[in-house]
Amino acid sequence: MTSESAAGGTPAIPGGNAAEAGTPEEVAAPKQIDQSGETRSVRLESMRALAASAVMVGHTFGQSIGYGAPALATYPRRVVYGGGFGVFIFFCLSGYLLYRPFAVRDVGDGATVNLARYARNRVLRILPLYYAVVIVLIFLDPQLRHRLPLLKFATFTQTLFADTADLPNSLLWSVTVEIVFYATLPFLAWGIAVVARRSALRAAIVILALGAVSYVVWLTYGPHSLEHLSLGIHSFAANFVYFTPGMLLALIRTSWAGVVPSWLPAILQRSTLWLLASAGLMMIVFYRYDLDLLVMTAGFLAVGACVLPIRDGILLRALDWRPLAILGLASYSLFVWHFPIVSALPAGSSWLHFAVLLPIGAVLSIAAALVSYWAIESPFLRLRRRWSSASAATGTSQGSNVEKRPAS
Numbered sequence: 001m002t003s004e005s006a007a008g009g010t011p012a013i014p015g016g017n018a019a020e021a022g023t024p025e026e027v028a029a030p031k032q033i034d035q036s037g038e039t040r041s042v043r044l045e046s047m048r049a050l051a052a053s054a055v056m057v058g059h060t061f062g063q064s065i066g067y068g069a070p071a072l073a074t075y076p077r078r079v080v081y082g083g084g085f086g087v088f089i090f091f092c093l094s095g096y097l098l099y100r101p102f103a104v105r106d107v108g109d110g111a112t113v114n115l116a117r118y119a120r121n122r123v124l125r126i127l128p129l130y131y132a133v134v135i136v137l138i139f140l141d142p143q144l145r146h147r148l149p150l151l152k153f154a155t156f157t158q159t160l161f162a163d164t165a166d167l168p169n170s171l172l173w174s175v176t177v178e179i180v181f182y183a184t185l186p187f188l189a190w191g192i193a194v195v196a197r198r199s200a201l202r203a204a205i206v207i208l209a210l211g212a213v214s215y216v217v218w219l220t221y222g223p224h225s226l227e228h229l230s231l232g233i234h235s236f237a238a239n240f241v242y243f244t245p246g247m248l249l250a251l252i253r254t255s256w257a258g259v260v261p262s263w264l265p266a267i268l269q270r271s272t273l274w275l276l277a278s279a280g281l282m283m284i285v286f287y288r289y290d291l292d293l294l295v296m297t298a299g300f301l302a303v304g305a306c307v308l309p310i311r312d313g314i315l316l317r318a319l320d321w322r323p324l325a326i327l328g329l330a331s332y333s334l335f336v337w338h339f340p341i342v343s344a345l346p347a348g349s350s351w352l353h354f355a356v357l358l359p360i361g362a363v364l365s366i367a368a369a370l371v372s373y374w375a376i377e378s379p380f381l382r383l384r385r386r387w388s389s390a391s392a393a394t395g396t397s398q399g400s401n402v403e404k405r406p407a408s
Contacts, residue, residue: 033325036381043306044093045328046319051090052331053362054083055171056338060361063342064354075287080354082286085295087174088242090335092299094178095246096307102189103250107200108257115186122182124384126332129376130175133336140340156180159234171339173234180236181243200255204248211244218292245300249307258309272313274305333372338365 031042061080065071072078101113134153156176158164188210196203214237221232232238260269267273278301281294305316319325327334342361348354 031320033322033329035329036378037385038381040325040329041306042322042325043316043319044097044303045325045331046321047089047302047306047328048093048331049324049328049334051086051093052334052338053327054086055335056083056342056362056365057358058083058086059339060342060358061354063345063361064348064357065351066347066349078289079283079286082282082289085282085285087171088295089299089302090174091177091181091239091242092246092249092296092303094181095243096249096303097246098182098185099189099243099247100250100254102185102193103200103203103247103254106189106193106196107198107203107251108254113186118186120387121384122179124380124387126175126179126182128380129332129336129372130172130179132372132376133172137340171336174239175336177234177236177239181240184236200251204251207244207247207251211241214238214241214244215292242296242299245296246303249300249304252304253307253309256309260309269310270313271305271310271316274301274310275313275315278302278305327366327369330366330369330373330377333377334365334369337368337372341365341368 032039033042033045034040035045058081061077061083062071065077072081101111104111105113138150152158152161152164153172156179159173159176192203192206195206217235218233218238218241221238278298281298281301285291285294285298304310306319338361341364342357345357345361346353348357
């Protein structure tokens with residue numbers, strides 16, 4: 001089975017020419033990395049590593065200096081704490097990687113999506129570690145055994161209730177949002193296809209309309225800053241808008257078919273510009289956390305630089321650094337384990353405390369992530385690989401079911 005993540009990097013340009021998509025030296029074949037027998041794009045895994053690491057840095061800052069408005073009085077503090085916005089990069093990646101096979105089916109070559117395999121892959125990818133985190137944290141905290149309604153967590157409905165939205169790990173709300181996205185995506189894709197009638201433009205309009213409705217829900221539960229997460233902000237309805245940039249990228253890549261269109265100006269074909277623009281937008285967001293639309297645009301540009309057939313640049317090639325990609329393979333574990341680890345470290349109120357706490361928290365969190373990946377994630381990934389291979393051998397596999405693990 002061809003992994004979507006492996007296909008998710010800058011592809012070769014069949015039928016293209018230098019004027020349209022750069023020379024072969026400028027548009028290189030994507031580098032890949034093995035994840036329990038499945039190939040993944042080095043660049044997308046590196047993007048995951050950066051997103052998870054940014055969230056970890058933000059929480060370490062909160063533990064070192066404090067959470068809330070007083071700790072965010074200056075711009076440098078808001079920049080460091082703003083790493084928490086990395087969760088929305090995971091949502092963007094999910095939107096691209098999981099919607100892409102549906103986009104190919106509905107506005108591309110019509111390849112069938114095996115929904116049974118899609119569901120099996122999602123379950124094996126996300127649920128084992130999710131339940132492991134819940135069980136371990138309950139075991140370590142006796143108070144949670146009395147405070148935590150397990151049924152809500154078993155059914156992924158904890159974010160619907162004020163008393164459980166942040167328990168037992170304040171990041172599990174985003175995993176729940178991911179799970180709801182996985183479950184609803186086949187139905188959303190079907191509805192989009194019905195309206196689009198094989199038109200990528202109409203499909204994009206539908207996605208933008210759905211995103212606009214979601215953003216209204218998001219605005220309804222303001223103020224929107226990382227120091228204030230109300231119950232409504234935890235919901236899938238409010239967060240669906242952050243998946244839409246990735247879904248739009250899936251449509252764009254399907255429509256371009258590996259060749260940059262002639263109407264795109266040469267300057268916009270450079271990945272360095274896309275990544276610099278993404279970083280610049282995030283610097284504005286750090287100044288004003290309520291500029292949420294810029295987060296979506298920044299995610300679109302960052303992920304787009306990795307998956308669209310535009311020219312390579314020094315910044316994009318930096319994502320080929322293999323150690324970073326290896327961390328990306330364990331980014332789900334890093335994302336869910338770092339918060340309880342960092343929260344267990346001594347609290348402080350100064351930059352010096354942050355400088356001491358960050359390397360300690362990072363080492364402990366990365367070590368826990370690698371062990372968790374080896375002990376919990378990898379066995380189920382291998383099981384999924386075996387089942388997918390058996391399915392393909394018996395002829396029950398239809399098309400390429402794009403599997404990816406955004407682990408927010």
